[in-house]
Amino acid sequence: MIEYHDREWGRPLHDDRGLFEFLVLEGAQAGLSWETILRKRDAYRKAFKDFDPARVARMTSSAVDTLMSNPGIVRNRLKIHSAVKNARAFLEVQKEFGSFDRFIWAFVGGEPIVNARRRSAAIPATTPESEAMSKELRKRGFRFVGPTICYAFMQAVGMVDDHLTECSAKGSRARRARRSEARSVSRRGTDRGF
Numbered sequence: 001m002i003e004y005h006d007r008e009w010g011r012p013l014h015d016d017r018g019l020f021e022f023l024v025l026e027g028a029q030a031g032l033s034w035e036t037i038l039r040k041r042d043a044y045r046k047a048f049k050d051f052d053p054a055r056v057a058r059m060t061s062s063a064v065d066t067l068m069s070n071p072g073i074v075r076n077r078l079k080i081h082s083a084v085k086n087a088r089a090f091l092e093v094q095k096e097f098g099s100f101d102r103f104i105w106a107f108v109g110g111e112p113i114v115n116a117r118r119r120s121a122a123i124p125a126t127t128p129e130s131e132a133m134s135k136e137l138r139k140r141g142f143r144f145v146g147p148t149i150c151y152a153f154m155q156a157v158g159m160v161d162d163h164l165t166e167c168s169a170k171g172s173r174a175r176r177a178r179r180s181e182a183r184s185v186s187r188r189g190t191d192r193g194f
Contacts, residue, residue, distance in 0.1 A: 012112055012158035014101045019157060020090055021051040024083045026153045027144030028074045034152075036074075043072025048083060053094075056087035082143035089141040105159065107133045114161040126151050127160075 013019060025044060029037045037044075047070055049055035067073065067080050090100055097103040107129050117123055130151035137145040154160045 013156075014105070016094065016100045017051050017053070019100050019104060020053045020056075020087070021045075022153055022156050023086060023090070023142075023145075024048060024051065024056075026149050026156065027082055027086070028076075028079050029152070030079070030144055030146075030149060032074065040073055043070065047073050053087040053090045056084055057091055059084045059087075079144060086142050086144075089137075093140060104133070104157075107136075108154070108159045112158055112161050118166070127154075129160075130154055 013022070021044075025037050025041065028040075028044070045051060047067055049059075064077070064080050064084065068075050068077060073080075093100050093103050113129070115123075126147035131147045133150040133154070134145050134147040137150070151160070
């Protein structure tokens with residue numbers, strides 16, 4: 001969990017395959033702990049074709065039946081079926097928008113929402129953005145994408161940075177962002193006191 005927190009959680013992800021992976025994993029996590037899903041992540045990668053949405057979309061009922069006997073994943077028929085259904089909807093979104101990344105990041109205006117919370121109790125389960133995302137995804141045929149799951153997805157892929165203010169990941173990320181902005185301003189030749 002510490003390695004996942006420090007290296008992955010809350011970092012902006014713009015790779016469609018990675019986004020699909022988190023969509024499947026967050027749906028599988030519903031009602032379970034994230035730690036349980038992380039322990040099964042490698043088995044999920046094997047079972048769901050390295051999260052290639054085109055390959056998952058082609059999975060048949062017999063493939064779903066086979067997955068129901070796979071002890072490495074959560075053996076819930078509705079969750080497995082939703083992964084296949086979501087892969088098909090994912091491909092439709094890619095076709096319409098050019099990438100899933102372009103579609104999904106629009107819910108936060110293309111930039112991460114960086115929150116400054118001191119206590120984990122202050123982190124909400126849903127937000128207006130996650131509610132809008134959930135509604136749109138469901139309209140497009142996605143399943144296991146309620147507002148709470150969508151908010152967890154947004155946190156995981158860095159659309160929302162909910163690292164607490166005293167978290168070392170928050171501090172190092174903020175310093176990198178300030179250095180990046182300083183380099184960007186310097187390259188433009190704008191004098192902002194840097």
